[in-house]
Amino acid sequence: MVQSNLIKNIESGEILEVRLTDTHTIKPFDCGVADLNDFLFDDSKIHIKYLSATTYLFENENKTIAYYSLQNDLLHIDPQTDKDFDMELWDTIANKDYSYLLRMRGISTFPAAKIGRFAVDSEFQRCGYGTQILNLIIMGFLVGNKTGCQFLTVDALNNVNTLRFYERNGFSFVTLNDYNKPSRQMYKNLIALKQLDNM
Numbered sequence: 001m002v003q004s005n006l007i008k009n010i011e012s013g014e015i016l017e018v019r020l021t022d023t024h025t026i027k028p029f030d031c032g033v034a035d036l037n038d039f040l041f042d043d044s045k046i047h048i049k050y051l052s053a054t055t056y057l058f059e060n061e062n063k064t065i066a067y068y069s070l071q072n073d074l075l076h077i078d079p080q081t082d083k084d085f086d087m088e089l090w091d092t093i094a095n096k097d098y099s100y101l102l103r104m105r106g107i108s109t110f111p112a113a114k115i116g117r118f119a120v121d122s123e124f125q126r127c128g129y130g131t132q133i134l135n136l137i138i139m140g141f142l143v144g145n146k147t148g149c150q151f152l153t154v155d156a157l158n159n160v161n162t163l164r165f166y167e168r169n170g171f172s173f174v175t176l177n178d179y180n181k182p183s184r185q186m187y188k189n190l191i192a193l194k195q196l197d198n199m
Contacts, residue, residue: 004124006058006132015065017136020044020055029064031119033157039117040067047071053116058133066120066129068137073114075151075174075187088172088189112151112187113141134169142194150191155183 009015018024022045029040040055047053047069055069077085115137120129141149154171156162158181171186178184 004127004129006129006136010058015058015060018057018059020048020057020067022048024057026057027059027062027064029067029119029121031125032122033119036117036119039069040064040119044069044117047116055117058129063123064121065124066118066133068118068133069116070137071114071116072147073112073153075110075112075153077108077110077174088192110150111148112153113147113149115152115154118154130165131169138188138190138193141190150189152188152190154186156186158182158184 006015010017020026026041026044030037044053044055044067048055053069053071055067057064058066118130118133120133138152141152152171153174154166156166156171158178163184163186166186169188171188174185174187
């Protein structure tokens, strides 16, 4: 497995990060999953037109290396049944801002951003690009956050490789109720990362 440094390639100009517009020509892309390919070529510009998702591309001279789309979301948690989440929230804020923690207790919805689609071209998979792009997404919300966003969510395809990828990158499952469904809702706690950033 050859690890590639996405940031260096962006800084050198070898790879460009582009916010997709309705006039942008999408370069060839194939991640091996028809639904993710179809979204990029058939649906991404429609979502831009109707303000439902924004898509970002990573491309070189010849092709699209990866893309992701973002949309607003609410993370719904039942504080009465999800004690693990309640404890995670407590650990995140405890000894830092007790008054804010008290306001957070018992809340069932939290501002979030959803990764609607995320894929890397087959030629560039297993090179570390997925994790590096995910880190760029996270940093985009931690630095100069334009909206309140406490969690990053994703409806991850319910297969071993996809779930392991998100778990390795610090995502947790929202519920066990979607265990046998085509996708599983997962979240990453940005509050904890922001607290670490401020230490």
